[in-house]
Amino acid sequence: MYLTVPGPKGSKKTILNDVSLSFESGSLTALMGPSGAGKTSLLSVLSQNCNPAHLSGQVLVNESPSPAGLKRISALVPQDDVLLSSLTPRESLSFMARLRLNCSSAERDAKISSVLSSLSLTEHQHTLIGNVEKRGLSGGQRKRVSIALELLINPSILFLDEPTSGLDSKMAEDVTQILQELAHDQHRTVICTIHQPSYRIFSSFDSLVLLSKGRVVYANEVAQTQAYFSSPAVNRPPPSYENPCDFYMRILQEGDGGHGDAESGGGFDFASAWSASDLNARNLVPTSGRWAPGEIELVNRKSYAVNRFSQFAILFHRFVIDYMKDKSKFLGGAGLKITVGVMVGVVWLDQARPDADIGLYTQDSIFPTQGALFVCLFSAVMDTLFPTVMVMPTTKSLLKREYKNGVYSLPPYFYAQLLSNVCFQTVNSVLMGTPIYLLVGLNTSGWRMPIFLASLAVMSSIGAALGLFIGSLVENTQQAQQIVMPTLVPLELFSGYIIPYNKIPDYFLFLYNISFFAYALSLLEINQFSGAEFSECSPPAPGDTCPPAACFQTGEQLLASMNVYEDDVGRDVLALAVTFSLLSFLGYYAMRYVVGGWDGGCFGGFMGGALGGARDAAGWLCGWERKKGGEEEDEERAGKEGGGRMTYVF
Ligand SMILES: Nc1ncnc2c1ncn2[C@@H]1O[C@H](COP(=O)(O)OP(=O)(O)OP(=O)(O)O)[C@@H](O)[C@H]1O
Numbered sequence: 001m002y003l004t005v006p007g008p009k010g011s012k013k014t015i016l017n018d019v020s021l022s023f024e025s026g027s028l029t030a031l032m033g034p035s036g037a038g039k040t041s042l043l044s045v046l047s048q049n050c051n052p053a054h055l056s057g058q059v060l061v062n063e064s065p066s067p068a069g070l071k072r073i074s075a076l077v078p079q080d081d082v083l084l085s086s087l088t089p090r091e092s093l094s095f096m097a098r099l100r101l102n103c104s105s106a107e108r109d110a111k112i113s114s115v116l117s118s119l120s121l122t123e124h125q126h127t128l129i130g131n132v133e134k135r136g137l138s139g140g141q142r143k144r145v146s147i148a149l150e151l152l153i154n155p156s157i158l159f160l161d162e163p164t165s166g167l168d169s170k171m172a173e174d175v176t177q178i179l180q181e182l183a184h185d186q187h188r189t190v191i192c193t194i195h196q197p198s199y200r201i202f203s204s205f206d207s208l209v210l211l212s213k214g215r216v217v218y219a220n221e222v223a224q225t226q227a228y229f230s231s232p233a234v235n236r237p238p239p240s241y242e243n244p245c246d247f248y249m250r251i252l253q254e255g256d257g258g259h260g261d262a263e264s265g266g267g268f269d270f271a272s273a274w275s276a277s278d279l280n281a282r283n284l285v286p287t288s289g290r291w292a293p294g295e296i297e298l299v300n301r302k303s304y305a306v307n308r309f310s311q312f313a314i315l316f317h318r319f320v321i322d323y324m325k326d327k328s329k330f331l332g333g334a335g336l337k338i339t340v341g342v343m344v345g346v347v348w349l350d351q352a353r354p355d356a357d358i359g360l361y362t363q364d365s366i367f368p369t370q371g372a373l374f375v376c377l378f379s380a381v382m383d384t385l386f387p388t389v390m391v392m393p394t395t396k397s398l399l400k401r402e403y404k405n406g407v408y409s410l411p412p413y414f415y416a417q418l419l420s421n422v423c424f425q426t427v428n429s430v431l432m433g434t435p436i437y438l439l440v441g442l443n444t445s446g447w448r449m450p451i452f453l454a455s456l457a458v459m460s461s462i463g464a465a466l467g468l469f470i471g472s473l474v475e476n477t478q479q480a481q482q483i484v485m486p487t488l489v490p491l492e493l494f495s496g497y498i499i500p501y502n503k504i505p506d507y508f509l510f511l512y513n514i515s516f517f518a519y520a521l522s523l524l525e526i527n528q529f530s531g532a533e534f535s536e537c538s539p540p541a542p543g544d545t546c547p548p549a550a551c552f553q554t555g556e557q558l559l560a561s562m563n564v565y566e567d568d569v570g571r572d573v574l575a576l577a578v579t580f581s582l583l584s585f586l587g588y589y590a591m592r593y594v595v596g597g598w599d600g601g602c603f604g605g606f607m608g609g610a611l612g613g614a615r616d617a618a619g620w621l622c623g624w625e626r627k628k629g630g631e632e633e634d635e636e637r638a639g640k641e642g643g644g645r646m647t648y649v650f
Contacts, residue, residue: 001016001018001019001020001045001055001056001057001058001059002014002016002017002018002019002055002056002057003015003016003019003038003041003045003050003054003055003214004054004056005054014214015038015041015214016038016041016042016045016214017213017214017215018215018216019038019042019057019211019214019215019216020216021209021216021219023189023191023207024189024206024207025156025187025188025189026183026184026187026188026189027183027189027190027206027207028179028180028182028183028184028190028192028204028205028206028207029189029190029191029192029205029206029207029208029209030192030193030194030197030202030205030207030208030209030222031043031191031192031193031194031209031211032193032194032195032197032208032209032210032211032245032248032249033210033211033212033217033249033252034212034249034252034253036213037211037212037213037214037252038211038213038214039193039211040161040193041214042209042211043076043159043161043191043193045059046059046159046191047074047076047159049076049404073155073156073157074155074156074157074158074159075150075151075153075155075157075158075159075405076150076159076160076161076401076404076405077146077147077150077158077159077160077161077163078146078161078397078401079161079162079165080397081139081142081143081145081146082146082394082397082398082400082401083129083142083145083146083149083398084129084318084322084398085128085129085130085131085134085136086128086129086321086322086325086326087128087129087321087322087325088125088126088127088128088129089116089121089124089125089126089127089129089137089141089145089148090112090116090125090126091321092129092145092149093112093115093116093145093148093149093152094108094112095314095317095318096149096152096407097111097112097152098306098310098314099305099306099311099314099315099407099408100152100153100305100407101152101153101305102305102306111152112152115148115151115152116148118151118178118181118182119144119145119147119148119151119178120144120174120178121141121144121145121148124137124141127141129142129145138171139166139167139171140167140168140171140172140174140175143163143164143167143171143175144175144178147160147163147175147178147179150405151182155188156188156189157188157189157190157191158179158182158188158189158190158191159191159192160179160190160191160192160193161192161193162192162193162194162195163175163176163179163192163194164176164194164195164197164201165195169198172197172198172201173198173200173201173204176197176201176204176205177204179192180204180205183206196245196246196249197245198243199243199244199245202222202243202244202245203222205222206221206222207219207220207221207222208220208221208222208225210248210252212252212270212271213271215271216271216274217252217270217271217273217274218248218270218274219274219280220279220280224279225244225248226238226244228277228279229248231277233273233276233277234268234270234273234277236251236268251268251270252270304406304407304408304409308408308409308411308412309412311408311409311412311413311416312412312415312416315408315412315413315416315417316416316419316420318416319416319417319420319421320420320423323420323424333387333424333428334427334428334431337383337428337429337431337432338431338432338435340379340432341431341432341433341434341435341436342435342439344372344375344376344379344432344435344436344440345435345436345438345439345440346439348368348369348371348372348436348439348440349439349440349441350439350440350441351365351368351369351372351440351441352365352368352369352372352440352441352442352443352528353365353440353441355535358535360533360534360535361532361533361534361535361555362534362535363534363535363537363551363552366552366558368440369440369442369528370497370521370525371497372436372440372442373442373497373521373524373525373528374495374497374498374517374521375436376432376433376436376452376456376524377455377456377459377517377520377521377524378492378517379432380425380429380432380433380456380457380459380460380463381459381460381462381463381466381488381517382463382488383425383428383429383432383460383463384421384425384428384460384461384463384464384467385463385464385466385467385470385484385488386467386484387467388421388463388464388467388468388471389467389470389471389474389477389480389484390471390477390480391471392467392468392471392472392474393471393475393476393477395417396471396472396594399413399591399594399595400594400595403595404595410588410591410592410595411588413591414468414587414588414591417468418464418465418468418584418587421464421467421468422457422460422461422464425457425460425461425463425464426456426457426460426461428460429453429456429457429459429460430453430456430457432456433452433453433456434453437449437452437453442528443527443528443529443532445531448527448528451523451527452524452527455520455523455524455527458520458576458580459516459520459576461580462516462576462579462580462583465580465583465584465586465587466583466587468584468587468590468591469583469586469587469590470483470484470487472587472590472591472593472594473590473593473594490511490515491511491514491515491516491517491518492515492517493511494508494509494511494512494515494518495512495515495517495518495521496512496515496518496521496522496562496563496564497517497521500562501562501563502561502563516575516576516579519571519572519575519576519579520572520576522564522568522572523569523572523573523576525559525562525564526559526564526565526566526568526569526572528555529555529556529558529559530555530556530559530566531555532554532555532558533553533554533555534551534552534553534554534555534558536551537551
């Protein structure tokens, strides 16, 4: 099997070169090699997480080709523990069980308890998982939670990327022992990449695959390694004073140059030596004889455990719990909104109220009123946009892990995240908008205040959709800032408030026409000023040479001067709805790009996936049962996997 990726200037880079391996069920295998040897790439090939267009060769499971359902019977534990820090291990497992197990809640609880117990997590099940800022579980415990989440579905094959990295030697040994028990006692096939294990950990593996520069240089039982490297063909016996793993890594790194003495790998072609060796029979990791072929049943899993609406409900619940359990985020956010609302209200205190003596609005109240309305709109968008973008790096990693492990489909996840953001930010907008409305003295007649709050909620929703779109495409907050400000500033500038409509040059009018701030401001201005009556204008003071300011008798005159008319309400509502829908679809496509990784670069890939994304989202909303390549195809084929010895052959 070869894995070749496009390189610079149309060249090709071979990452895995003539790799041919097999793995036994019920065994624990280590993938080792110097940095850049291709371990992670091999793991992604095995777990079907690489682009098939870059692969040549075959992957067989149970000696059958094209194991498209492999994802349903396997699980990949990534190197980084991507977990929701605000939950406890039991809560995390509980949400995962609801998503992945189609059984009664009593059965789910029993399964969760058994998994927690098998990973020695029972006594920590109610401890907060935590993160760097908020201490909770230790690194080793977090790693075990990561593994536990995948064990819920009883996978036949477990892939782990560096499960011991960042752990102290005792924790690393504990984790390896758990993996050994999973392989030996529960007859799972466990394959993991590992860096510089201690001799004790190294010896607990059954098999070893050593890679160097994308080629196999050893693949057999761990117990045979020393004999092979000491054999006359290789003649590099590990010295007694050095950890054999460190020695193998060192000589492999030196393999390309040097002097070729027995203490180094200099000038020696390990891959060719392995190809020519007696140990290298074509099925390289041999049957140990410990477990008879056919002993293990591969689990049949035809589709997602629960339907897409249940996925949506469970994920929505998880987003809500995650948000609300972080009391500082939840209460702090709400407190901040109220404080900002009161502060803004105090700054513009009573500015929009009619003159108490004459019962009419004054000409002086117009500009501050517009200012307060604009600040509310601006804040509704920005206060939703930034928090959404900020959490995307964490949520993206979690999404990638869970989606790639076949936990749920994308549309329920996207809508659950969008809707939860919209709900929370709507509450926040109301908390901020209410004191502003009342303190500034905005028009409270009829439905005007609910319309004002609803407009803020719509702007919050637009901010959430835009945040999901931008957050999906960028790698970090710095990149997000580089995109957000240049995108939003022109839309704010040409919203009709900062630069009045009649002062906008013709060539910038298109910005006014696409600015969602302009449509929302138009709505709020109609809401505030329609039907208003203004006091007479004061005559210019003697000697005042300034041109007289515009003077309005009615709200309609004022609105007309800003190119706003009462008839525009329908247009404004439609424009905001279209903006929200468009940004939601773009956000969905962007998220699909993140998990799908289409070829053609970020933008090309993103646009390439747009059509499929639209079909997915529309299909889900309309309840179509779509069949396509990819995940659903996986589901179909997963059901066809038989039981028996699991073998990969490339
Ligand atoms: N998509 C890609 N495009 C170009 N090069 C790639 C790609 N994926 C991997 N590589 C290259 O392939 C080689 C193997 O990468 P891989 O991540 O599999 O190595 P590794 O053995 O896991 O390394 P490490 O131990 O440092 O994580 C590296 O040289 C890497 O730069």
